[in-house]
Amino acid sequence: MAAEKKILVVYYSRADENYSVGNISKGNTEIIAEMIAKKTGGTLLHVEPAKEYPKGYDDCINVAKKELARRLPGVVGRDAHAHVHLLREV
Numbered sequence: 321m322a323a324e325k326k327i328l329v330v331y332y333s334r335a336d337e338n339y340s341v342g343n344i345s346k347g348n349t350e351i352i353a354e355m356i357a358k359k360t361g362g363t364l365l366h367v368e369p370a371k372e373y374p375k376g377y378d379d380c381i382n383v384a385k386k387e388l389a390r391r392l393p394g395v396v397g398r399d400a401h402a403h404v405h406l407l408r409e410v
Contacts, residue, residue, distance in 0.1 A: 326362075326363075327357075327360045327361060327362030327363070327393075328362060328363050328365055329353050329356050329357045329360070329363065329364050329365065330365045330367060331349050331350065331352075331353035331364070331365070331366060331367065332366070332367040332368075332369070333346070333347030333349035333350035333351075333353065333366070334347045334349075334373060334380065335347045336351075336375040336376075336377075337375055337376050337377040337380075338377065339377050339395070342404040353366075353385065388403065
């Protein structure tokens with residue numbers, strides 16, 4: 321008998337001040353992660369940063385730019401939108 325696949329939807333999503341709509345209580349990535357989990361029957365896991373990002377949009381972007389300038393250990397790839405690609409089937 322084949323083992324049943326378990327699906328874990330891991331995501332990071334930022335709420336707070338958003339560039340075009342003001343303050344939001346739920347980030348876009350969280351909304352999409354919830355849709356994926358519902359469709360696949362997966363379990364959600366929200367990644368929390370070790371140090372909380374600033375709530376203000378411009379302040380958050382400045383911190384993120386500094387982080388992207390550093391090499392991150394264990395990251396197999398990043399695209400132009402700072403999406404980190406660590407996905408693999410287990």
